[in-house]
Amino acid sequence: MKISVALPHKKYPIFIERGILDQLGLLLTGIWSPRKIALISDTHVAPLYQERIIRQLQTAGFRVVAFQVPAGESSKNWEIAVRLYRSLANNQFTRSDGVLALGGGVIGDLAGFVASTYMRGIAFIQIPTSLLAQVDSSVGGKTAINLDTAKNIIGTFYQPDAVFIDPDTLKSLPQRFICEGYAEIIKMSALEGGTFWQMTGEIHHPDEIITHVEPLIHQSISYKAKVVCRDEKEAGLRQILNFGHTIGHAIELLSNGALAHGEAISIGMVQIVQLFEAYDLTKDSISDGLMQRLNQAELPLNSPLIGTADFYRQIINDKKNHGGMLNLIYLKAPGRPAMHSIPIDRAKLFFTGKKSFETE
Ligand SMILES: O=C(O)C(=O)C[C@@H](O)[C@H](O)[C@H](O)COP(=O)(O)O
Ligand SMILES: [Zn+2]
Numbered sequence: 001m002k003i004s005v006a007l008p009h010k011k012y013p014i015f016i017e018r019g020i021l022d023q024l025g026l027l028l029t030g031i032w033s034p035r036k037i038a039l040i041s042d043t044h045v046a047p048l049y050q051e052r053i054i055r056q057l058q059t060a061g062f063r064v065v066a067f068q069v070p071a072g073e074s075s076k077n078w079e080i081a082v083r084l085y086r087s088l089a090n091n092q093f094t095r096s097d098g099v100l101a102l103g104g105g106v107i108g109d110l111a112g113f114v115a116s117t118y119m120r121g122i123a124f125i126q127i128p129t130s131l132l133a134q135v136d137s138s139v140g141g142k143t144a145i146n147l148d149t150a151k152n153i154i155g156t157f158y159q160p161d162a163v164f165i166d167p168d169t170l171k172s173l174p175q176r177f178i179c180e181g182y183a184e185i186i187k188m189s190a191l192e193g194g195t196f197w198q199m200t201g202e203i204h205h206p207d208e209i210i211t212h213v214e215p216l217i218h219q220s221i222s223y224k225a226k227v228v229c230r231d232e233k234e235a236g237l238r239q240i241l242n243f244g245h246t247i248g249h250a251i252e253l254l255s256n257g258a259l260a261h262g263e264a265i266s267i268g269m270v271q272i273v274q275l276f277e278a279y280d281l282t283k284d285s286i287s288d289g290l291m292q293r294l295n296q297a298e299l300p301l302n303s304p305l306i307g308t309a310d311f312y313r314q315i316i317n318d319k320k321n322h323g324g325m326l327n328l329i330y331l332k333a334p335g336r337p338a339m340h341s342i343p344i345d346r347a348k349l350f351f352t353g354k355k356s357f358e359t360e
Contacts, residue, residue, distance in 0.1 A: 069084070112141075112156075180262025253314060321344060
C-alpha cells in the first residue's frame, strides 16, 4: 500500500507493507542518490532492527553511521540534540547526506528536529516502529524536543522524503503501547466520522487492533495526510488533530511518565467531550461512543490530575492558545470537529463545568 502526501512544495510517499524493512535498501535507491546515512535509533529499537537495516543499506551502496540515544521521552531534549549535531559534524555529514529515524515517536521527533536544523536542513526519512508513530507522528512533518517541563515547545515543520511503515515491527510492542497508539486512531476516526468511525466501533478487544492493523493504519494516515495537505503549518484546520490534547498534554506531563501519550489523549478526549455535552454544545451520545471504543481497548478515561492547580497552570500554557484565548477542539458529532475559544482567565470556571459560565 502506498499513500502520497502532496503538499504545495513537496510530495512524498508513505509505504505500508509487512516485511518492508527487508526491501529498504532497494527502495531507498529510488529516493536518495548514494550518500552517507545517519541511522538514529534508541536503546530499545536498535538491537531489534539496526544490524538488518545497516546490511541492507550497505548492500544498496550507502555508507551508514549508526547513532543510539537512551529510549524514552527524556531523550527529546536539547543536550541529546547537541550530542547528535556533534556526532554528525565529527563524521563530516554534509547537506548532501541523510538522516534515517528508526523508532517510535520520540526518535522521529528528535531525529527530525536535528535533521531540520543541522546545516539548515539535511534530507530525512522516517521508519516508525511503534503504532503511535506509524499512525500519527511520522506523518505531517512536526518535529520537536521538550524544554524542561514544556512538551514539544521547540520544533520545526520539516517534511520527510519518505515514510516506511512495516506493521511487523508491532509484534515486538507490548499490548499497552498498541493500545496507546490506537487512542490516536480512535481520535482520527472521531474527527473523520463515517466508515472510519464505524470501523473503530467494531474493535471490541485489544487483540483485534492487531488483527485489523493494516486498514487502521491506512485510514488513519490517509485522513491525517488530507488535513496536513490543506494546512501544513497548523494555521487553522490542522488544529483539529489536537482533539484531546489540551487536557491530554497537561496530564501526560503531570503524570511524570506514568501516562503514555496515547493514554493521556484517551482521557483528554473523553473529558473534553463530556464537558461540551454538559454545555449542550455537542450531541449527548458522543461520549458514549467514544468511551465504548476506548474502554474496549482498555484505555483510561479519567485521571485525578484533572482539576489540580498544576493542571490549570499547564492548560494556560497550551500551544494552541492565542491572544489571551484558550482554543479547545471538540466534536459537534463524529466527523464534525469544531473549535471553541474562551478567555484564558476564565478557563478554570469553564473546566469546572458551570452552566452559568456563558452568562456571567
Ligand atoms: O500532527 C499534528 O498536527 C498533531 O497534532 C498530532 C498529535 O497527535 C501529536 O501528538 C502532536 O505531536 C501534537 O502536536 P503539538 O503541536 O501539540 O506538539
Ligand atoms: Zn498526539
